Amino acid sequence: MVASRDDAFVSFEHVQKSYDGETLVVKDLNLQLAKGEFLTMLGPSGSGKTTCLMMLAGFETATHGEIRLDGKPINQVPPHKRGIGMVFQNYALFPHMTVGENLSFPLEVRGMGKSEREEKIKRALDMVQMGAFANRRPAQMSGGQQQRIALARALVFDPKLVLMDEPLGALDKQLREHMQFEIKHLHESLGITVVYVTHDQGEALTMSDRVAVFNDGRIQQLAPPAELYERPDNSFVAGFIGENNKLPGVIEELNGDRAVVRLENGELIDATAVNVQAKGDKTLVSIRPERVEFKPELIPAGAHTIDAEVLEVIYMGDILRTRMRVAGHDEFVVKCRNTIDQMPLTPGQRIRIGWNPLDARALDMI
């Protein structure tokens, strides 16, 4: 899936962007996309992800570096000649045109004949199950319907690359999740390349082939969703993707990628060394709440265990969320499946907890 520099469909090479000549919004961006890939740019607002998208679309110019599309540099190509479909957060459906006219627009400017246009419009509308809405105006439709039309409009002229700028941001949760699947489905059935920008990690994980996590103008990690979740490269990614317990400490032993970390209260835990160099380094150990075990039989043999005091148990239906005090920290969370044989925990109870050393990652200190 990961494309090499030469046969990449889209590539950013050493791209930098500054608006004011004083600060860089995008710092030395390098990114390659393969044809047919669904790549999500994920990050907090101001992280540079939207700027990257706008540079790709041609609405912003790169201050330095080169952007290539299908092997050709496009820095100097105006937006309308790039042939990139785009979906906007506020849909950007032309309010003075009907749905049909909106879809017809990209075809008309390409000089397409009337019958061909009608055929394509019908196909695009059917694709998003909006075939009956051709004569409506955008203002007469719900947000979800408008988003489908916006999608259809971005696809109607068969672009090879489609950019989506937080397209589901304005929809309610249920509709958003439904649309995620539809977009994913369209991507798969049409074989298009998609660059998707969002600040919603759930969306990113659900839909993408790969996710680029942006922060501070840089890609922090570029990886498939599972790897991102399972193996965050640094504390930012670990904190940004999913829920995480973080325990600060110092490297006590370092043996290849196996490390033993001494926590602040002196207890020792096992971890996988990711972002630490030497014994004595300060580190932040990150453990997913669902990977923490407290049934002795589930803790791997020889692994360190530490003391925990149950503070609170929250019943959430499918899972039980338990807050514990661990090594002096009150916010340590453990999630366990709500099964019939689950060991009941009560506040005040003291237990030993542990984990597979692969699930605890010793990261940089932020």
Next chain:
Amino acid sequence: MSDVASQLTTADGRPLKAALASAQARAKRRAFFLVLPLLLFILISFAVPIGQMLQRSVYNDQFSKSVPALSQWFAENPKGTAPDEAAFAALASDLVLMKETRAAGDAGTRINYVVSGTRSMFTKAARGADKLEPPFMEAMLELDEDWDNPLVWNAMRSAASPWTFDFYTIAFDLERDADGKLTKVDETQRIYFRLFIKTFLIAGVITAICLVLAFPIAHLLATLPMAKANLLMILVLLPFWTSLLVRTTSWIVLLQGQGVVNDILVALGIIGDDGRLQMIYNQTGTIIAMVHILLPFMVLPLYSVMRVIPVSYTRAARSLGATSWTTFRRIYLPQTIPGIGAGVLLVFILAVGYYITPALVGGADGQLFSNMVQFHMTKANWSMAAALATMLLVGVLVLYWLYDRLIGIDKLKLG
């Protein structure tokens, strides 16, 4: 359904609709009292004067109130009857009355509007009216041979009733010949209708120039950051805050033959000293000064519309493959139409009614229709001024109606 609804009652058994109406009546009354001052203000300062103006344009009793006998003769004898001795006798008796009430000048003025040179016939005749003796026809003709002029008699017949369309006849550059048929006035006298058309044309030119100038300014204002936009906005609004006379005078200083612009052009060698451009005291001056004055009325509605057009529309269009020109023409421009409509309507209507600026910088050919309204007001010819003003009002209403038909008044956005 409606039956069920009408049977709904409140807890104490009152019909629901009645209960609702009485509950809302108080609020409605209060709201009405709040707008009452405005309502009265509009009624007194707008509706009543316009009503009076309309009435004055068709009602003029300057002549009719002083000619009871003549009115009777006109009533008894159909149109086209040559004035006989009885008619002259009636006229003579009315002239005596005019002498007593000193109304001859007033009455003569009314006839003079239609037939030039007749006012003094009335004042002269009235002066010696009590010494006139039968046969009156002879006696009157001796005073002035024009007394049997059919045009004068036609005019008197028409003016004997206070309700008249004479002023509209004049306003359309028409007159009645001896047979009472409408004909165009002599070429050298045609002015009102021609000027009416010309005024609308000039207002159109001014509006078009304003639109062309204001569109990029408004766009710039709408896209600049707020702080800079506000600063520029102040510059745009500056003409608003300057007195009309100061602005107009500064245009004179700038544009006149020995003015700043000509001096610069001469100094740069673009024109010779003997080829100084005449940019003021003519139509050009009127257009330049009025564009300047009216520009803010175009910028403001455009700006208010453009400010709320998200940049994503144009970006969407560009990404869909449209060139910047196509994007402007098909996406941006249509969305600014409410602002364009409002600006065009505002500027056009204001331009059509302007008279101070044309009077000061318009010279001979830069005069507009309102200058004629003002001309007749200074000559105390209220009916003529009212007729011309009514023409202007109707012209503007017709345009308004056209606008509603073509673009739709609900699409108007004034800011």
Next chain:
Amino acid sequence: MNKKTLLALTTAFGGLALPALAEDITIMSWGGSYAAAETESYYKPFTAETGIGVVSVDADNPATPVKAQVDAGNVTTDVALFLISDAMRLCDEGQLMPIDASLLPDGADGTPAEEDFLEGTLSECMVPNDIYATAVAYDASKFAEGAAPSSIADFFDTEKFPGKRGVLKSPKVVLEMALMADGVPADEVYDVLDTDEGVDRAFAKLDTIKGDAIYWEAGAQPPQLLADGEVVMTMSYNGRIFNAAVNEGKPFEVLWDGQVYEWEGYVIPEGAPNAEAAMEYIKYATSSEQSASFSERISYGTPRKSAAPLVGNVFGTDIPMAPNLPTYPENMTNALASSAEFWVDRETELGERFNAWLLAN
């Protein structure tokens, strides 16, 4: 409230009619330097002598608001300053009170008032206050010695005197001047203008300067046009040119040839609230002494024969005023008295024709 602030206030409020205090009379006049001269020569001494206060109101042309007041039956003006044409018109229409000239004071030399006023200037409803002329004026510094325009014909001769002309935007005066420039003697002008051929002839003469004309309406414009160098010659009210020459030291000259003179004076609107006091004022202001004093302050001629020798130097200077007045005998060699009678009859028609002529390009 003292009189001075009252004056200032009413001036500031322009046409706004303040209710006059008891014993005060309201006088509506032209404003500007004209009202200033009235204030000094008439209002102040009159109040000092009689105790009747004067509220001064300005108007562009008092005839318009006065007619409106009389029409509406709400007259607040006691005395108004009218052009003779307006006075005759409104007098005919019964909107002005007739004034018995025999009540006016005798001249300084004892001549009865009715004989003391220049012939034809007294009329049924108006007592003349001054005589002014619309004449051609030019900037003497723009012409070589002896090469300045010397006759009304020169105004219409753009070959001999190239350059723009300032022209009054009114058929009245302009048509008369055109005919005089075309060689019609002053005493035949109205006979000629009464015929269609005469009117055509006047417009034909105007056509010769149409391309060079800059039109003006307000009296303040011609001196400005001359000062800016916009025109080489202009029609102007003689007083305005005199003011620019004396007060501002401009090298402006009035060409005393082919000018049209008119007179203006005081009227009492029908229904004036203080008609008696108004009449007292008119008697006072039109006396020989006050009239001469007025002529020293503004270069408009006195209509009283007996007042002419009393006119001394321009107020506050040692320049004699008399040669600057339209009534000075040497200035009257080829002058035309405007005919109000002609214009009340023909104004509508010739006004329309003049407007149409202006617009036709």
